[in-house]
Amino acid sequence: MATTTVPSSPxxxxxxxxxxxxxxxxxxxxxxxxxxxxAISERIIEACFEMGVEPHRVAKFSGIGCSSKSPAYFxxxxxxxxxxxxRMPSVATGALLxxxxxxxxxxxxxxxSASIGIGQFVxxxxxxxxxxxxxxxxxxxxxxxxxxxxxxDVGSKLKTGVVNDLPPIDTxxxxxxxxxxxxxxxxxxxxxxxxxxxxxxxxxxxxxxxDVISPCVTFNDHEGSTKSYSYVKDHDEPVAxxxxxxxxxxxxxxxxxxxxxxITLHDGSQVLLRKLETAYDPTNKGAALQMLTESHDKGEIVxxxxxxxxxxxxxxxxxxxxxxxxxxxxxxxxRPPKEVLDQVMESLM
Amino acid sequence: xxxxxxxxxxxxxxxxxxPIINNLSIQVATVNGSGSQTANLVLLRxxxxxxxxxxxxxxxxxxxxxxxxxxxxxxxxxxxxxRRRDSEYMVAMNPETAEEDVLSLKPGAACVYDERxxxxxxxxxxIFYPVPFDQLVAPVCPDARLRKLVRNMIYDGILAKxxxxxxxxxxxxxxxxxxxxxxxxxxxxxxARAGYEFAEKNLVKADPYTLERMNATRxxxxxEGNAATALGSMFAGVxxxxxxxxxxxxxxxxxxxxxxxxxxIDKETGKATFAIVQAEDELAALGxxxxxxxxxxxxxxxxxxxxxxxxxxxxxxxxxxEIPAVIFDIQRVGPSTGLPTRTAQGDIISTALxxxxxxxxxxxxxxxxxxxxxxxxxxxxxxxxLQTPVFVMTDLDLGMNTWMSDPFxxxxxxxxxxxxxSAEDVRRMGxxxxxxxxxxxxxxxxxxxxxxxxxxxxxxxxxxxxxxxxYSERPDVYVNNVDRLAHKFETARHKMxxxxxxxxxxPEVGIIAYGTSHWAIEESLDQLRRExxxxxxxxxxxxxxxxxxxxxxxxxxQRVYVVDQNRDAQMLGLLRLECSAEEIAKLRSVRHYDGSAxxxxxxxxxxxxxxxxx
Numbered sequence: 001m002a003t004t005t006v007p008s009s010p011x012x013x014x015x016x017x018x019x020x021x022x023x024x025x026x027x028x029x030x031x032x033x034x035x036x037x038x039a040i041s042e043r044i045i046e047a048c049f050e051m052g053v054e055p056h057r058v059a060k061f062s063g064i065g066c067s068s069k070s071p072a073y074f075x076x077x078x079x080x081x082x083x084x085x086x087r088m089p090s091v092a093t094g095a096l097l098x099x100x101x102x103x104x105x106x107x108x109x110x111x112x113s114a115s116i117g118i119g120q121f122v123x124x125x126x127x128x129x130x131x132x133x134x135x136x137x138x139x140x141x142x143x144x145x146x147x148x149x150x151x152x153d154v155g156s157k158l159k160t161g162v163v164n165d166l167p168p169i170d171t172x173x174x175x176x177x178x179x180x181x182x183x184x185x186x187x188x189x190x191x192x193x194x195x196x197x198x199x200x201x202x203x204x205x206x207x208x209x210x211d212v213i214s215p216c217v218t219f220n221d222h223e224g225s226t227k228s229y230s231y232v233k234d235h236d237e238p239v240a241x242x243x244x245x246x247x248x249x250x251x252x253x254x255x256x257x258x259x260x261x262x263i264t265l266h267d268g269s270q271v272l273l274r275k276l277e278t279a280y281d282p283t284n285k286g287a288a289l290q291m292l293t294e295s296h297d298k299g300e301i302v303x304x305x306x307x308x309x310x311x312x313x314x315x316x317x318x319x320x321x322x323x324x325x326x327x328x329x330x331x332x333x334x335r336p337p338k339e340v341l342d343q344v345m346e347s348l349m
Numbered sequence: 350x351x352x353x354x355x356x357x358x359x360x361x362x363x364x365x366x367x368p369i370i371n372n373l374s375i376q377v378a379t380v381n382g383s384g385s386q387t388a389n390l391v392l393l394r395x396x397x398x399x400x401x402x403x404x405x406x407x408x409x410x411x412x413x414x415x416x417x418x419x420x421x422x423x424x425x426x427x428x429x430x431x432r433r434r435d436s437e438y439m440v441a442m443n444p445e446t447a448e449e450d451v452l453s454l455k456p457g458a459a460c461v462y463d464e465r466x467x468x469x470x471x472x473x474x475x476i477f478y479p480v481p482f483d484q485l486v487a488p489v490c491p492d493a494r495l496r497k498l499v500r501n502m503i504y505d506g507i508l509a510k511x512x513x514x515x516x517x518x519x520x521x522x523x524x525x526x527x528x529x530x531x532x533x534x535x536x537x538x539x540x541a542r543a544g545y546e547f548a549e550k551n552l553v554k555a556d557p558y559t560l561e562r563m564n565a566t567r568x569x570x571x572x573e574g575n576a577a578t579a580l581g582s583m584f585a586g587v588x589x590x591x592x593x594x595x596x597x598x599x600x601x602x603x604x605x606x607x608x609x610x611x612x613x614i615d616k617e618t619g620k621a622t623f624a625i626v627q628a629e630d631e632l633a634a635l636g637x638x639x640x641x642x643x644x645x646x647x648x649x650x651x652x653x654x655x656x657x658x659x660x661x662x663x664x665x666x667x668x669x670x671e672i673p674a675v676i677f678d679i680q681r682v683g684p685s686t687g688l689p690t691r692t693a694q695g696d697i698i699s700t701a702l703x704x705x706x707x708x709x710x711x712x713x714x715x716x717x718x719x720x721x722x723x724x725x726x727x728x729x730x731x732x733x734x735l736q737t738p739v740f741v742m743t744d745l746d747l748g749m750n751t752w753m754s755d756p757f758x759x760x761x762x763x764x765x766x767x768x769x770x771s772a773e774d775v776r777r778m779g780x781x782x783x784x785x786x787x788x789x790x791x792x793x794x795x796x797x798x799x800x801x802x803x804x805x806x807x808x809x810x811x812x813x814x815x816x817x818x819x820y821s822e823r824p825d826v827y828v829n830n831v832d833r834l835a836h837k838f839e840t841a842r843h844k845m846x847x848x849x850x851x852x853x854x855x856p857e858v859g860i861i862a863y864g865t866s867h868w869a870i871e872e873s874l875d876q877l878r879r880e881x882x883x884x885x886x887x888x889x890x891x892x893x894x895x896x897x898x899x900x901x902x903x904x905x906x907q908r909v910y911v912v913d914q915n916r917d918a919q920m921l922g923l924l925r926l927e928c929s930a931e932e933i934a935k936l937r938s939v940r941h942y943d944g945s946a947x948x949x950x951x952x953x954x955x956x957x958x959x960x961x962x963x
Contacts, residue, residue: 023803027820056801059644060808072808072820079798081643082810083636084666090591090633094640094648097589097624099799102644120636123629322620326588327645327797331764333622334586334647336612338759344580344608345756348570 016052016248024049026073036188036214037067037136041074043191044105044134047198048075051246059095059102063088063117066143066216067109067136086117089124092131093315099325100316103202104131111141114150114169121171125178125207127315132201132208133180135171136188138216139227146219151211157224171211172306173292176285181206181309183288185302187232188214196244196271197305203246205266206314213301232301239280239291239304240273265310273305282308366557369437371401371426373558375508376436378443378450382414384498385442387526387537389420392505393751394522395514396424397571400563404430404868405751406946411596411690417446424560430753431868432746432946437558438512440504441468442482451475459556461507476555478548480507485547489539502537506544511552513559516545570756574747575651577718578677579605580757581725582649583613586764587675589648590625591637593656596689597745598679601651602627631656635663638674639738642667643809645769645797647729651677653745654696655684657703664738665704668834670809671784671793673732673767675725677741679748682944691944692745694864697919700740701893706812707831711841712740712893716867720891721747722757727846733767735841736792744914746865746946768794772802780804783818784830791837838894845892848899853886858960859906861899863890863920865946866912872949873956881957885910890920895927903932908963910956916942 014020024045029038048058060080062068068088071080079102083091092104113121113135124133139152148156151171152164175183182204186194194212201208213232215221221228226235240261245253247268255262259275263282273282281287288307295302322329375392379385386407393405401424410416423433435455441447441462448471451460456474464479486500509516519541527534578601582590590609592602606625613622624641628634634650641648652660657678667674680696682688702709711731713724724741732739768788775781775796781804784793793816796805807818814830815821851874853859858877862870867889877883888902903909903924911921918938925933939955941947 054801056803056806057799059798077803077806079796079806080808081640081670082808084662084811087632087636087663090628090636091640091643093626093633094589094591094637094642094646095644095798096640097591097626097637098641098644098646098648099797102798119629120633123633316624319624319626320621321624322615322618322622325645325799326622326624327641329588329622331586333615334588334613335584335760335764340612341580341584341757341759345570348572349568349756 015049017054019049021045021049023055023077024075026076029070029073031066031069032218034217035066036138036212036216037070038073039188039191040134040136040194040212040214041070043194043198045074046195047202051199051202052248053103053202057101057103059092059104061088061092061095061104061106063108063112065109065112065141067107068112070136071107086112086115087120088112089117089120093124093127093129096129096131096316097321098327100321101325106131106133108133108135110135110137110139110149110151114171118169122174122178125175125180125209128179128181128206128312130205130207130314130316133210135211136214137171137211137227138214138220139225140216140220142216142219153226156226159219159222170292170296172209173289175207175209176288176307179312180209181312182208182305183307184209184305185211185213187236187303188212189229189233190236190303193238193242193303196242199244199246200242200265200269200271200305203265203267203269204308204310206309206312235299235301237295237300237302238276239302239306240276242305243272243274245270245272263308263310271305271308282306368559369557370559370561371424371563373438374421374423374433374436375438375440377420377422377440377504378446379418379420379501380414380443381409381412381416381418383501385418385420385501388501388505389422390751391502391519391522391526392508392514393422394525394571395509395518396422396560397566397753398518398521399515399560400566401560402426402428402430402565403753406432406746407750408945409690411686411688417443426563426565428565429868429872429949431872432948434948434950437556438508440508441466442501442504459511459558461504461511478507478511478552480504480544480547485543486540489543490536495536499536499540502540503544506541506546507548507552509541510545510548511554513561515562516542566753568756569753571751571753572718573600573749573751574718574721574743575600575679575749576604577721577757578651578725578741578743578748579608581722582729583608584760585647585726585729587647587649587729588623589638589641589646590623590650591628591634591641591648592650593628593631593634593652595631595653595656597681597749598651598653598656598677600749601677601679631659632663635660635674635676638676639663639667639672642672642674642732643670643798647733649675649677649729651679653679653681657696657700661704664710665706665708666811667738668704668708668710669812671736672738673736674738675728675732675741676738677743680742680744688944690745692865692914692946693942693944694742694744694866694914694919696742697913697915698922700742701923709838710738710740711735711845712742713845714742714863714891714893715747716864716889718747718752718754719757726760730762730765731841731844734765734792734844735837736767736795737837742864744865768792770794770796770800770805772800772805775800775802775805782816783807784814784833785816786833786836790840791833792840842894842896845894845896847896848891848902849889850898850902851887853884855884856886856905857907858883858885858956859888859902859909860885860912860956861888861890861902861909861920861924862912864914866914869947869949869952870912873952876949876953877956880953881960883956883960885956893923895924900928900932903928903935907935908937909935910937910939910959912939912947912952914941914947916940
């Protein structure tokens with residue numbers, strides 16, 4: 001599958017489905033200049049363009065917060081719902097039940113996911129719904145002017161001097177433990193890694209949870225913050241170097257099995273993880289959780305693909321629903337004939 | 350059979366009384382978790398099969414086993430099926446409540462009881478039929494562990510003998526109840542027979558109440574309201590069902606699941622034409638239903654008052670984004686612990702105006718199992734027509750009790766999916782404006798996600814958007830949008846079912862009621878005429894917003910009693926919001942809110958007393 005040939009592009013400016021990059025752009029961002037979220041939107045645009053995603057198939061979802069404004073800033077011609085605070089997972093779940101062919105892309109924030117939305121977040125993860133769930137994680141509530149969120153580290157300091165003394169919720173550890181099947185952490189400033197991880201998520205069938213540390217330049221980019229650009233750059237410890245090889249690229253990939261692990265995703269694409277300092281196996285759930293705990297204790301911010309399981313059936317498959325979208329089934333499929341009603345009535349007499 | 354033989358003493362005044370045929374209420378007091386529901390439903394069905402109009406009300410605790418429960422069966426040749434406050438027959442099986450149960454009986458009533466309870470000493474104006482249940486159950490149920498569950502079936506046999514219920518019908522009803530469980534059916538049948546034989550040998554009939562075969566139930570069905578709601582939803586073509594368990598609504602989705610697995614698996618592919626998901630809570634249940642509605646499914650959830658509260662935010666979201674979904678509210682008494690298993694019309698105001706900001710929602714108000722079925726179908730059509738959450742307000746009484754009904758009519762109208770544009774439509778039109786009132790009815794056109802056209806995509810967001818669904822905080826854009834939503838609500842007013850009105854010759858006293866109150870009102874109208882010479886007109890509301898006929902009705906009558914099963918006269922409150930000062934001045938209130946189903950006597954007495962004071 002990895003050697004599928006792709007029709008040559010009609011022009012260099014268009015992608016494999018014949019669309020230009022402009023088609024993938026969104027409205028002008030109203031977020032602060034330098035906000036990490038804008039960089040994430042850019043990676044989503046590039047990933048969708050390069051992967052040849054058809055925008056009309058994309059359903060964008062978000063909750064409430066700065067992060068949740070961002071779906072308006074990419075893929076304007078796609079469909080989208082800006083839901084209520086912390087409840088985006090349920091809306092996305094319903095949409096996928098109605099139409100399993102949608103490519104669901106949710107964008108949330110650390111407040112939206114780890115506090116008000118933690119209930120829906122954990123249930124989304126355990127269902128392994130085929131959805132990409134990106135947390136734009138800045139450790140604070142930007143839209144309400146900088147309060148701590150539940151992903152803020154112990155000892156992290158607000159601009160006002162308030163110090164956080166509660167332990168953070170590690171959304172990646174939660175997601176792995178609960179059943180998500182593609183779990184990664186990245187940094188909005190690491191273009192290459194983030195792009196590879198988003199592309200991998202687009203190729204994955206199941207819940208992809210990407211926690212992307214995305215500094216808030218206005219409220220959480222100062223000395224004393226553990227989610228500032230400089231702090232994250234200094235403490236970023238990738239577990240492996242990530243390369244994404246899409247199924248449609250007619251290239252053979254040479255890699256050294258001694259240093260690189262290759263994972264084949266649902267659509268035949270590959271993720272190549274090249275060993276950095278120590279070997280890391282992203283298919284071992286227990287090891288992933290242990291690594292996250294240990295590195296957290298060391299004060300490191302580990303990034304990369306932590307866990308992947310391309311085999312676990314997703315929620316829609318488990319429901320045994322029809323291939324056709326339920327939303328548009330004809331009356332003949334959804335209204336049983338009169339004989340059925342007669343039969344039921346007879347049984348009640 | 351060794352038994353204590355007790356000869357009931359015949360009261361001289363009762364002995365000579367003419368028999369009272371097909372007009373009695375039987376109250377069975379048991380402990381929940383003791384299999385009494387089976388015995389009660391078999392009894393109900395046997396009377397139904399004898400052609401006698403019958404109704405059953407289960408008053409049960411919020412508990413799995415061990416707390417008192419009362420089941421009332423009313424047989425009425427006139428066809429009254431509302432609850433009655435008093436009973437002619439008591440079956441006292443629960444030691445904890447037996448004394449109080451007996452003391453509550455009216456003089457001349459009869460009481461079948463477990464002889465260990467020695468209740469006879471309590472009253473000399475009640476006819477007692479002591480029965481040694483333990484002795485009777487042992488020989489018919491050798492397995493001691495099952496005795497507790499079979500024991501209650503004995504009173505079915507006793508009552509069959511005392512009241513003249515045909516044992517063949519008890520047998521048939523048992524077969525129906527147990528369907529494929531032949532062993533259980535046989536065990537229960539032996540218990541019923543043991544009761545019958547005991548009564549035959551040992552009890553002397555001393556009360557005037559009897560049941561005789563009639564022909565008033567032929568062709569009718571027996572069904573619970575929640576099952577009717579489930580059936581209606583299936584025939585409405587529901588495709589996505591998302592719910593969270595809560596009494597008294599759970600059986601809507603549970604029964605629906607059973608029906609869908611049976612009748613909605615695609616024959617060609619063996620795949621489901623539906624998705625049913627038990628959500629993590631009611632917020633998620635409605636969030637999923639709205640997500641599905643946005644993506645084009647016919648979606649629903651079912652809940653009760655606490656769930657309605659949790660759905661408040663999402664309901665407002667659905668209202669502003671304009672997403673169809675159907676929400677069934679099986680209403681019950683108040684929050685948290687205490688009386689969640691008792692009935693009420695408790696969510697009328699909170700649901701009509703659910704959420705924050707300016708919101709109001711269409712509500713259907715079914716009174717019968719038949720309307721549970723037809724209104725479910727109508728609700729799905731209307732939700733997609735109006736592109737908004739639509740509520741169907743039933744209650745515990747309707748939802749969880751067994752009701753007699755004509756068979757449900759197969760829908761005659763094709764499924765209507767509302768204003769949905771295809772890619773071709775969008776291409777032809779050169780784009781579309783999601784929230785533009787093109788047709789003057791306040792309802793815009795929508796596309797479903799996945800529609801493959803460059804111009805068909807749109808972004809759904811709460812209150813701040815313009816006609817093109819683009820973010821806007823402009824005051825004029827906001828006003829324009831909420832005014833259109835108000836206009837859409839006016840469109841709903843004319844699409845919802847109007848009231849059913851029975852006029853009076855003498856338009857003085859009018860009654861407005863809705864939902865399950867209907868059955869008490871039907872009977873109360875007769876009582877008012879017979880006992881107080883009040884010939885009242887009756888307007889049964891079937892939906893909110895109210896149609897103009899409701900105002901016409903109020904205008905025609907001098908005093909209009911609005912009957913609510915809640916403390917705060919919630920429907921009266923909603924009427925006040927929509928009525929003129931002259932109309933409001935005519936409105937009076939009759940309220941019932943003790944958790945029991947409304948009875949006619951309460952309505953009659955209250956109206957008569959207010960009329961006297963008038």
